Amino acid sequence: MIFHPGILALLLGSALTTSMLCYSAYEGVRIIRNWDIRSGSERQLELERRTYLVSTVMSYVLGFQLLSLFLFIYTADTLSPLFIGAMCAAGSLNVNGFGYSALVLKIVSCLLAGLWLVVNFTDNRAYDYPLIRKKYWLLLFITPFLIAETSVQAGYLLGLRPNIITSCCGTLFSTDAKTVMSEFLALPRLLSEAAFFLSAPITVALGLYVYLRSKGAYLFSIVSFIHFLISIGALISFISIYFYELPTHHCPFCILHPEYGYVGYPMYLAILVSAVSGLGTGIINPFRNIASLCNVIPRIQKRLALISILSNSAFVLIAGYGILFSNLSMAAY
Amino acid sequence: MGAIEKQRNILDFTLSSLGRRKGKNIALVVVYTFVIFLLASVLFFTHSLKKEAFLILQDAPEMTVQRLLAGRQDLIPTHYIDTIRQIRGVQSVAPRLWGYYYDAMSGANYTLMVNAELNDRAGEIIIGNGVSMRSMSGKRNQALRRNDIIPFKTYDGSVLTLKVRGLLPFASELVTADLILVSEADFRKLFSIANDQATDLVLNVRNAKELSTIAAKITQIHPDTRPILREEILRTYDAVFDWRGGVIFMVLSGVFFAFIILAWDKATGLSAEEKREIGILKAIGWETSDILLMKFWEGSAVSMAAFFMGIFLAYLHIFLASSILFEPVLKGWSVLYPSFRLTPYISVYHIATLFFLTVIPYTVVTIVPSWRSATIDPDSVMRM
Amino acid sequence: MIRLQNVRKVFNADKANEFVAIEGVNLSIDSHGATVLKGPSGSGKTTLLSILGCMARPTSGRIMLKEREITSLPERFLTEVRRETFGIVFQQFNLIKGITALENVMLPAYPNGEKHASLKKRAMELLDLLNLIGKAFSKVEWLSGGEAQRIAIARALINNPAIIIADEPTAHLDTRLSREFMEIMRQLKKEGKTLLIASHDPIVYDSTVIDRIVEIRDGKIVSSGDIP
Numbered sequence A: 001m002i003f004h005p006g007i008l009a010l011l012l013g014s015a016l017t018t019s020m021l022c023y024s025a026y027e028g029v030r031i032i033r034n035w036d037i038r039s040g041s042e043r044q045l046e047l048e049r050r051t052y053l054v055s056t057v058m059s060y061v062l063g064f065q066l067l068s069l070f071l072f073i074y075t076a077d078t079l080s081p082l083f084i085g086a087m088c089a090a091g092s093l094n095v096n097g098f099g100y101s102a103l104v105l106k107i108v109s110c111l112l113a114g115l116w117l118v119v120n121f122t123d124n125r126a127y128d129y130p131l132i133r134k135k136y137w138l139l140l141f142i143t144p145f146l147i148a149e150t151s152v153q154a155g156y157l158l159g160l161r162p163n164i165i166t167s168c169c170g171t172l173f174s175t176d177a178k179t180v181m182s183e184f185l186a187l188p189r190l191l192s193e194a195a196f197f198l199s200a201p202i203t204v205a206l207g208l209y210v211y212l213r214s215k216g217a218y219l220f221s222i223v224s225f226i227h228f229l230i231s232i233g234a235l236i237s238f239i240s241i242y243f244y245e246l247p248t249h250h251c252p253f254c255i256l257h258p259e260y261g262y263v264g265y266p267m268y269l270a271i272l273v274s275a276v277s278g279l280g281t282g283i284i285n286p287f288r289n290i291a292s293l294c295n296v297i298p299r300i301q302k303r304l305a306l307i308s309i310l311s312n313s314a315f316v317l318i319a320g321y322g323i324l325f326s327n328l329s330m331a332a333y
Numbered sequence B: 001m002g003a004i005e006k007q008r009n010i011l012d013f014t015l016s017s018l019g020r021r022k023g024k025n026i027a028l029v030v031v032y033t034f035v036i037f038l039l040a041s042v043l044f045f046t047h048s049l050k051k052e053a054f055l056i057l058q059d060a061p062e063m064t065v066q067r068l069l070a071g072r073q074d075l076i077p078t079h080y081i082d083t084i085r086q087i088r089g090v091q092s093v094a095p096r097l098w099g100y101y102y103d104a105m106s107g108a109n110y111t112l113m114v115n116a117e118l119n120d121r122a123g124e125i126i127i128g129n130g131v132s133m134r135s136m137s138g139k140r141n142q143a144l145r146r147n148d149i150i151p152f153k154t155y156d157g158s159v160l161t162l163k164v165r166g167l168l169p170f171a172s173e174l175v176t177a178d179l180i181l182v183s184e185a186d187f188r189k190l191f192s193i194a195n196d197q198a199t200d201l202v203l204n205v206r207n208a209k210e211l212s213t214i215a216a217k218i219t220q221i222h223p224d225t226r227p228i229l230r231e232e233i234l235r236t237y238d239a240v241f242d243w244r245g246g247v248i249f250m251v252l253s254g255v256f257f258a259f260i261i262l263a264w265d266k267a268t269g270l271s272a273e274e275k276r277e278i279g280i281l282k283a284i285g286w287e288t289s290d291i292l293l294m295k296f297w298e299g300s301a302v303s304m305a306a307f308f309m310g311i312f313l314a315y316l317h318i319f320l321a322s323s324i325l326f327e328p329v330l331k332g333w334s335v336l337y338p339s340f341r342l343t344p345y346i347s348v349y350h351i352a353t354l355f356f357l358t359v360i361p362y363t364v365v366t367i368v369p370s371w372r373s374a375t376i377d378p379d380s381v382m383r384m
Numbered sequence C: 001m002i003r004l005q006n007v008r009k010v011f012n013a014d015k016a017n018e019f020v021a022i023e024g025v026n027l028s029i030d031s032h033g034a035t036v037l038k039g040p041s042g043s044g045k046t047t048l049l050s051i052l053g054c055m056a057r058p059t060s061g062r063i064m065l066k067e068r069e070i071t072s073l074p075e076r077f078l079t080e081v082r083r084e085t086f087g088i089v090f091q092q093f094n095l096i097k098g099i100t101a102l103e104n105v106m107l108p109a110y111p112n113g114e115k116h117a118s119l120k121k122r123a124m125e126l127l128d129l130l131n132l133i134g135k136a137f138s139k140v141e142w143l144s145g146g147e148a149q150r151i152a153i154a155r156a157l158i159n160n161p162a163i164i165i166a167d168e169p170t171a172h173l174d175t176r177l178s179r180e181f182m183e184i185m186r187q188l189k190k191e192g193k194t195l196l197i198a199s200h201d202p203i204v205y206d207s208t209v210i211d212r213i214v215e216i217r218d219g220k221i222v223s224s225g226d227i228p
């Protein structure tokens, strides 16, 4: 293991977050088994108090997971000089098999925690807590992801040794290499550009439709998720090169560096926020016919749609700014 | 927006409540600040050392070739240059002369290095800041100035007096503090080194990718040499400094746990007065979430105050007060270093790391006690 | 306005020290009247008052507030109901020390998200009404007993509730101040507020303000008649 303050911070943060979540899951089991809102018994009152604890814990879990996601990438970045051939996080994460899995699990757990908070927020607006069991089942579903994330991240960080030879963004994200990513990059750039410039307005338009008409939540939700994947792909395949001003440099991480004004942070944050709000619109949709929620859900969906529209637009604006004001002239390629 | 006004109202009340309970909170903030100050100091310090080392090495040649004799570094014959230059891909090879000089008077070890600019000015030297502070001429507390004369004892027993031509600029004090630049002639005279020998050889190559192939060729031609790559040194330095930082962190974890226990204790041991207040708030219409929100703002205010004060103090300590607290550690390193200054440098990454190591554990520790105090029954004040 | 049906409140259920504080209570409180809950110490007045005032949920039984069943509302919503409907005056004033009288009055409205300026204006109007304008910026620990009592009343009124609840409001007041308190209650009743007071002080239950006396003993209602 490498004794690095960033590594200690990540391990400590993850361990704390996951143990809080495990405790919440334990409370969740008790709530699923014993919840009876009609009862005035002391046990029921106590369970009701516990729901506040779990809500609080989950808000912190989401916050910490988000911070931890970025700290993870940043740490991988700072560690890159230790590995031969690594120039940024792309290389460090490739040092052992756990790096990229940990990253994906971190993103997934952020999305899941965000979705749980959307469901919780919705449920807390209804006087009879109609989703209480469902949301604690969801919590039980999320917990293994965080445990996996913590273990895989620990596997990655503890397995780091200086001087390991790795390959970095130059080869991982290039069209010559034989990786999944390079297969993707080998697709004509026009295709990914077309996909992005189609899916962005469609997502925003559907968001507006949900916002104005309170209809089409499922479609919006599915499209939002597809757009989430397309956005990440677009960022790697063609948006990033305008920021790097290098036609062959497709790195998802270098864009987080100070050389590029940390522009990657707002972009990734916008992608995550729009994914959570888009998916959130759909995840609460099945419950809109419940009596106590029928007035609540359309309002929440409206708000989520608005958040999604704003964050998608922010992403497109930043990307557009990068493309328009780049010194990279694509005409030459 | 009602939600924002509500946040503002609750935040206002929280801050005024914190003010009312200064005594209790000040003790916590002081300890919290101290913990963050210690951790931040270690982080800034090791990172700056790393940065300094990096600065030195950045100008270092891509490859250095040393000669080994019985496993120890020895002088290298300059005729090796000719054979090495023949290797394909080598751009330039140059001999270097440098070494250490122990001054019994001040008890310090200086780094002497030949500088080409002084070669036609034999008899003159340029000195670093540390050298000027601790005079070798016996005038202990007086800084050396231009045109001062310093006597050196040569290896054949005679005395060589050299004149100070100037001081080195400040850029990286850690590097230049103990440095003395001399002319080649003076260096050879001082250490009795023959003209066909050098300390080591440095070379530049045309393509960095060929470094390892060239290194292999050199050891093949001259089996008594050891080529060292800059990349390797950088990597070792990085690992060593991170490791040091990590170890100090572990040592400090005792302090840290003491703080966590204090935080837990403060959060759990609500005074009767505080309990009554929360009870009143709940009875007059505040909800559990409102109290939790208040507790959140309270924790944030305490954390932020301690966090920024701790970082600010650590900054002062490391970059302006010459890391006074780490002086004992440094003294073992070299007697010269007591008062060098590091180049100020803080990154977002440090802040984020510190946040994870301090604020998150603090927050986690206070969640359950806050929740417990927030779920007091609203009718409890009617029975107090 | 409020209807209790067969309400029961048990403390420490299923434990050795199980205690039934309220048992089989049926009670109906009408709008615009003044009701006193009368009974010896420990008879369950405070417990009943806290159930009526939505501060506690009964162990069993039903509660209706303005035709809405609120029996099993979770705390989150019960608090909202309470904040909108009830203003509460406590036995020991229960003001928060260290902050001004004005802030104390404003506190119950903070979670509503009202603009600070307009809230402050309303609070000042209330203080003016209760002749406390000069004390608005004094810390509450410097106030006299009577002033503290009136601040507590102002605080109970800030959210413009329909019902005022008071638990032994005169227990810490001398006779003069107790009468003064009842005069304020009379005024509030005239303005259309419903009053619910728990007390075993004759100044309260013998006052002409009171329309109805409900007598409790050992957690049961022994008489709930109107005053002739």
Ligand SMILES: Nc1ncnc2c1ncn2[C@@H]1O[C@H](COP(=O)(O)OP(=O)(O)O)[C@@H](O)[C@H]1O
Pocket: B383, C011, C012, C019, C021, C039, C040, C041, C042, C043, C044, C045, C046, C047, C048
């Ligand atoms: N939280 C509690 N736990 C156990 N017993 C309680 C609790 N609250 C009240 N009691 C009991 O319930 C009874 C009624 O109390 P209370 O309603 O305060 O009476 P009163 O206000 O008429 O003096 C008392 O005997 C008291 O000891």
Ligand SMILES: [Mg+2]
Pocket: C045, C046, C047, C167, C168
């Ligand atoms: Mg009582």
